[in-house]
Amino acid sequence: MNVVSKIKGLRDWFPVPQKSGRLNIVRWVLLEGNRIAVTSALLSFVFATLMLVGTLWTFEMQVLLTETPAVQTILNTLLSGIILLVSIVVSINSIVLSHDISSIDTQENRIKGAIEFRRDIGNMTEAGESPSDPASFLNLMATVIHDRVTALEEVAEESEEEVAQDIQGYVDDISETVELIGGQNKDTTGAEFGVLWLGLGVDYGEYLDRSRTLRGTYDSKMSDTFNERVDDLVQAFQMFAIGKEYFKTLYYTREVAHLSRTLLIVALPSILVTASAILAINGGVLPEVWVFGLSPLLSFVATVFTIALAPFLVLTAYMLRLATVAQKTAVAGPFFLQ
Numbered sequence: 001m002n003v004v005s006k007i008k009g010l011r012d013w014f015p016v017p018q019k020s021g022r023l024n025i026v027r028w029v030l031l032e033g034n035r036i037a038v039t040s041a042l043l044s045f046v047f048a049t050l051m052l053v054g055t056l057w058t059f060e061m062q063v064l065l066t067e068t069p070a071v072q073t074i075l076n077t078l079l080s081g082i083i084l085l086v087s088i089v090v091s092i093n094s095i096v097l098s099h100d101i102s103s104i105d106t107q108e109n110r111i112k113g114a115i116e117f118r119r120d121i122g123n124m125t126e127a128g129e130s131p132s133d134p135a136s137f138l139n140l141m142a143t144v145i146h147d148r149v150t151a152l153e154e155v156a157e158e159s160e161e162e163v164a165q166d167i168q169g170y171v172d173d174i175s176e177t178v179e180l181i182g183g184q185n186k187d188t189t190g191a192e193f194g195v196l197w198l199g200l201g202v203d204y205g206e207y208l209d210r211s212r213t214l215r216g217t218y219d220s221k222m223s224d225t226f227n228e229r230v231d232d233l234v235q236a237f238q239m240f241a242i243g244k245e246y247f248k249t250l251y252y253t254r255e256v257a258h259l260s261r262t263l264l265i266v267a268l269p270s271i272l273v274t275a276s277a278i279l280a281i282n283g284g285v286l287p288e289v290w291v292f293g294l295s296p297l298l299s300f301v302a303t304v305f306t307i308a309l310a311p312f313l314v315l316t317a318y319m320l321r322l323a324t325v326a327q328k329t330a331v332a333g334p335f336f337l338q
Contacts, residue, residue, distance in 0.1 A: 013037045021077060022023050030324045034109055037259065038317040047311070049300035051294070071301065074264070078308040079274045085311055086267045093260035096253060121239060141240045146178045148236050152229040170210055174233075177202060182317055204241045248329060259318040263311055270310045277304040 013038070015028040029038055116131040121137075124144050133136045153171045215230045277300075280286060287296045 012171045030320055035262070035314075035317045035321065038320070039262075039310075039314050041307065042313040043310060044318060046300055046307040046309055050305055054295070054302065056300040072278055075274055075278050075281075075304065075308060078305075079271065079278070082267055082271055082274070082308070082311050085315065086263055089263050090314065093256050096256045115240060116238075121243075124236065124239065125144055137243050137247075141236065141243070142178045145174065145236045145240070148229065149178070151172045152226070152233055155226045155229050167214060171213060177207075202240075202244070204237050204244070208237050208241075209266070213236070233329060248325070251325070255318060255322060259315070262318075263314050266314050267311050270307050274303060274308045277308075 004017075012032060012034040015023055015033070017023045029041070058228055118132070121140070123132040125140065129136075129140055133155055149171050153168065211230055211234045215227060287300050289296055
C-alpha cells in the first residue's frame with residue numbers, strides 16, 4: 001500500500017483533498033467523516049469557543065461561580081436533558097430494531113425475497129455473480145449497465161440520424177454516471193460510508209423515465225431489437241434501484257444502532273462529571289491549578305460545559321448525516337418533491 005492509499009484510508013477520520021485538490025470540509029462533516037471524528041471536532045470547537053469567550057470577556061469567574069446560581073442552574077438543566085435524551089434515543093432505537101423481531105412467516109418471506117433478488121442479479125451476468133456487499137454490487141451493476149447501454153448504442157447507430165443523436169445523448173449521460181460510480185468506487189477504501197454514498201447519490205428515476213420516453217417516441221421507427229435493448233436497460237436500473245433502497249434501509253438501521261451505543265457510552269461519564277461539578281460548586285471546592293497559563297476557573301467551566309454537551313454533540317453528528325442522506329435520496333426515484 002503506497003502513501004496515497006494510506007492517506008485515503010484515513011479520510012473518514014480526517015478531511016482528505018479530492019482529485020481536483022479541493023478540500024470539502026462541509027461534505028466531510030455531513031457525509032464522509034466518521035461520526036466519532038465529527039463529534040470530537042465539535043467538542044474541540046465548543047471548548048475553544050468557551051475559552052475564547054472567557055478570555056476576551058473579562059469577568060470575575062469567582063463571583064460568577066460563588067455568588068450567582070447561573071452556572072449551577074445551567075448544569076442542572078443539562079443533567080436532566082442528558083437523561084431525557086438518552087431515554088428518547090434508546091426508545092427510537094427499540095422501535096427501529098423491532099422491525100427485525102417478527103414472525104417466522106415474515107422472516108421466511110424476507111429470506112426468500114433476498115434469495116430471489118440475488119438470483120435475478122446472477123442471471124444478469126454470464127458468470128452468475130451475486131455480490132452481497134455494496135462495493136461489489138456497485139461494481140457489478142456498473143458493468144451490467146455499461147454493457148447494456150453499449151448494446152443499445154450499437155442498435156441506435158443503425159437508425160435515422162435524428163433518432164441516433166437523441167439516443168446518443170441519453171447513452172452518453174448513462175455512460176458518464178457509470179464511469180463515475182466505477183471509477184470512484186476504486187478510491188473509496190478508507191471511508192466506510194463512501195462506497196454506500198456512491199450508490200445513494202445516483203438518480204435512477206431520471207434514466208427510467210427517459211428510457212420509457214425513448215421507447216414510446218421511437219417505437220414505430222425502431223426494430224424489436226431496439227425495444228429489447230431498452231427493456232434490458234430498464235431491468236438493470238430497476239435491479240439497481242432495489243439494491244440501492246435496501247442498502248439505504250440497512251444504513252439507517254446500522255446508524256441508529258451506532259448512535260444508541262455511542263450515546264450510552266458517552267452519557268454515563270457526562271452525567272458523572274456534570275453531577276460532580278454541581279457538587280464542587282456547591283461545596284466551594286474549585287481547582288486552583290494553572291495549566292498553560294490559563295485561568296483554573298475558566299478551564300474548569302469550559303471543560304465541564306463541553307463534557308455536559310457531549311451527548312448532544314454525539315446526537316448532532318449522527319443526525320447531520322441521517323438528515324443529509326434523507327434529503328439527498330428523497331429526490332432519487334420515480335417521484336420527487338421540488
